[in-house]
Amino acid sequence: MARLALRKSVNAVMFSLTFLCTVACLGVLFFILGYLFWNGGRDLNWNFFTKLPAPVGESGGGMANAIVGSGKLLLIASAIGLPIGILGGIYLAEYRGKTFPFIVRYATDLLNGVPSIIIGIFAYTLIVLKVKHFSAWAGGFALGIMMIPIALRSTEEFLRQVPSSLREASLALGATQWQMILTAVVPAALRGIVAGIMLDLARVAGETAPLLFTSFGNRFWSEGFDKPTASLPVMIFTYAIGPYEDWHRQAWAAAFVLLAMVFFFNLAARGVMSWRRAQT
Amino acid sequence: MSVNASLQSSGFTHELGAHNRRTRLVTRLAMLLDPLFFLLTLACAASIVAITVLLVHQLYVHSVESRNALGWNFLIGQNWDPVAGDFGALPFIFGTIVTSIIALLIAAPLGIATAVFLAEMAPPRLSRLMAFLIDLLAAVPSVIYGLLGIFLLAPFLTKVVVPPLQKALGFLPIFSGPFYGVSLFTACIVLAVMVVPFIVSISREVLLSVPRDQREASFALAATHWETVWRVVLPQARRGIYASVFLALARALGETMAVTMVIGNTPQIAKSLFAPGYTIAAVVANEFTEATGDLYLSALIELGLVLFVVTIVINGLSRLLIHATTGGHDHHG
Numbered sequence: 001m002a003r004l005a006l007r008k009s010v011n012a013v014m015f016s017l018t019f020l021c022t023v024a025c026l027g028v029l030f031f032i033l034g035y036l037f038w039n040g041g042r043d044l045n046w047n048f049f050t051k052l053p054a055p056v057g058e059s060g061g062g063m064a065n066a067i068v069g070s071g072k073l074l075l076i077a078s079a080i081g082l083p084i085g086i087l088g089g090i091y092l093a094e095y096r097g098k099t100f101p102f103i104v105r106y107a108t109d110l111l112n113g114v115p116s117i118i119i120g121i122f123a124y125t126l127i128v129l130k131v132k133h134f135s136a137w138a139g140g141f142a143l144g145i146m147m148i149p150i151a152l153r154s155t156e157e158f159l160r161q162v163p164s165s166l167r168e169a170s171l172a173l174g175a176t177q178w179q180m181i182l183t184a185v186v187p188a189a190l191r192g193i194v195a196g197i198m199l200d201l202a203r204v205a206g207e208t209a210p211l212l213f214t215s216f217g218n219r220f221w222s223e224g225f226d227k228p229t230a231s232l233p234v235m236i237f238t239y240a241i242g243p244y245e246d247w248h249r250q251a252w253a254a255a256f257v258l259l260a261m262v263f264f265f266n267l268a269a270r271g272v273m274s275w276r277r278a279q280t
Numbered sequence: 281m282s283v284n285a286s287l288q289s290s291g292f293t294h295e296l297g298a299h300n301r302r303t304r305l306v307t308r309l310a311m312l313l314d315p316l317f318f319l320l321t322l323a324c325a326a327s328i329v330a331i332t333v334l335l336v337h338q339l340y341v342h343s344v345e346s347r348n349a350l351g352w353n354f355l356i357g358q359n360w361d362p363v364a365g366d367f368g369a370l371p372f373i374f375g376t377i378v379t380s381i382i383a384l385l386i387a388a389p390l391g392i393a394t395a396v397f398l399a400e401m402a403p404p405r406l407s408r409l410m411a412f413l414i415d416l417l418a419a420v421p422s423v424i425y426g427l428l429g430i431f432l433l434a435p436f437l438t439k440v441v442v443p444p445l446q447k448a449l450g451f452l453p454i455f456s457g458p459f460y461g462v463s464l465f466t467a468c469i470v471l472a473v474m475v476v477p478f479i480v481s482i483s484r485e486v487l488l489s490v491p492r493d494q495r496e497a498s499f500a501l502a503a504t505h506w507e508t509v510w511r512v513v514l515p516q517a518r519r520g521i522y523a524s525v526f527l528a529l530a531r532a533l534g535e536t537m538a539v540t541m542v543i544g545n546t547p548q549i550a551k552s553l554f555a556p557g558y559t560i561a562a563v564v565a566n567e568f569t570e571a572t573g574d575l576y577l578s579a580l581i582e583l584g585l586v587l588f589v590v591t592i593v594i595n596g597l598s599r600l601l602i603h604a605t606t607g608g609h610d611h612h613g
Contacts, residue, residue, distance in 0.1 A: 018397035091321035113595035115534025178317035206421020
């Protein structure tokens with residue numbers, strides 16, 4: 001009897017411990033979020049969105065150029081990463097093969113595991129070394145490469161979930177294979193693919209390391225895509241390690257905006273998934 | 281006959297013929313596009329392979345100068361002095377490995393215990409909600425962890441955690457010396473917080489995939505819930521959990537921004553965890569733009585190559601483990 005009591009108390013103690021660990025993990029999450037929103041929201045004002053950074057040493061100013069810069073970088077990244085990722089995913093899911101798809105999957109996994117700073121080195125040697133200056137192109141290229149693996153994996157996964165009867169029905173109506181893929185299979189998997197894109201954007205929106213020596217930074221507006229370009233994550237880094245109190249406050253505000261953006265993409269991905277499911 | 285004639289006179293067959301021709305043209309066009317579309321998707325898939333190969337090639341080619349000049353001394357040299365042309369990578373390799381391993385020693389038990397709770401105890405709805413929240417934690421950009429590390433964690437450690445720790449365990453070399461907020465220790469904690477979500481997320485999935493009848497058989501033998509988890513579920517999920525830890529390790533090794541901001545950026549091999557250090561990723565991030573001279577740049581790129589090889593090997597190991605656990609059924613959705 002005593003033995004049973006012992007076993008039961010071990011049971012209770014161990015699960016209490018796992019409960020405590022869970023509380024610790026989630027506690028950290030809520031603490032981080034709470035602290036950021038409290039601290040960042042307090043320092044956020046209209047100037048942040050509309051003004052250029054103030055000259056070094058002066059307080060005030062905003063990060064309008066970094067917000068636009070981040071937008072530009074994400075635009076280039078999407079233009080490079082999404083088509084390659086999605087079409088590559090279509091290839092893996094819809095066309096048969098043995099060795100080559102294996103190699104593609106292997107390369108994708110490899111690329112997914114490469115630390116982002118190394119993608120930065122890659123973009124640097126490939127673009128910055130050739131044209132001899134930092135540019136939004138180089139930064140967008142680095143982010144674009146980082147987007148490929150997730151876009152490809154999520155596209156492939158959701159296309160595979162489309163029942164083959166849908167493909168057969170489409171072919172029976174006389175569609176050719178590309179018509180079948182683009183008019184029947186992809187629309188059926190669309191919500192999954194869109195959700196994958198959202199998560200992909202959320203992931204690269206906060207990337208800093210690959211931008212440090214590709215798009216670099218800029219305290220002014222950068223025209224076009226061929227100039228050094230400011231971005232929110234790099235601004236946070238520069239301001240956080242800078243010596244000025246005012247910079248630190250703006251770094252918190254920028255972190256608030258960046259985090260809101262990342263969470264928005266994450267929640268949007270979730271929203272897209274549940275919205276279509278409720279409809280059908 | 282007369283019907284045909286009247287149709288012909290009304291021009292209907294003529295129109296039908298034109299319609300047929302048009303349809304046939306469209307069909308032929310559609311069929312022509314078929315191989316083109318295939319080639320397009322094939323090209324995209326192939327470009328991923330090409331990018332990966334090119335990545336390795338670029339790292340290799342651009343580090344040639346440093347590899348020729350320094351050879352293996354690069355990996356075992358302890359002195360990093362770009363001005364004197366002295367490039368020893370050991371302090372960075374040391375910092376990278378020490379911070380990652382200690383971070384995992386903290387994160388792995390915490391993460392696995394959380395995963396056990398979420399998979400075994402929590403009601404499914406709650407478990408899913410918490411899993412989502414933990415995924416959000418994984419989505420927080422690393423530069424924001426760095427920000428929190430500088431302004432929140434470092435002062436907290438300096439004021440609250442380190443003094444009692446030094447009082448109690450200060451006689452140990454690893455807890456000796458002064459603490460200035462930025463240190464290997466701070467980096468370890470930040471890294472631990474950053475990789476916990478990966479461990480929880482994957483381990484929870486793996487635990488949930490252990491078949492139900494295994495648990496029920498164990499309960500039928502009068503095992504308590506914990507005994508079932510400890511002796512039946514965890515052993516079955518063992519490989520998947522190892523995989524999650526390896527994946528987290530790869531993340532920690534390559535983590536750049538948060539570490540750069542809190543580790544103190546001093547290339548030294550210190551005995552104490554409270555001393556500042558440096559990691560491979562951090563030195564590349566800090567010195568890349570100001571690297572003057574080809575040898576300096578090439579040495580930094582070689583550091584990138586070293587980091588690349590290490591993370592690829594660890595990622596590969598983790599993938600092998602996942603593959604072995606799920607029996608190769610990678611696409612269960």
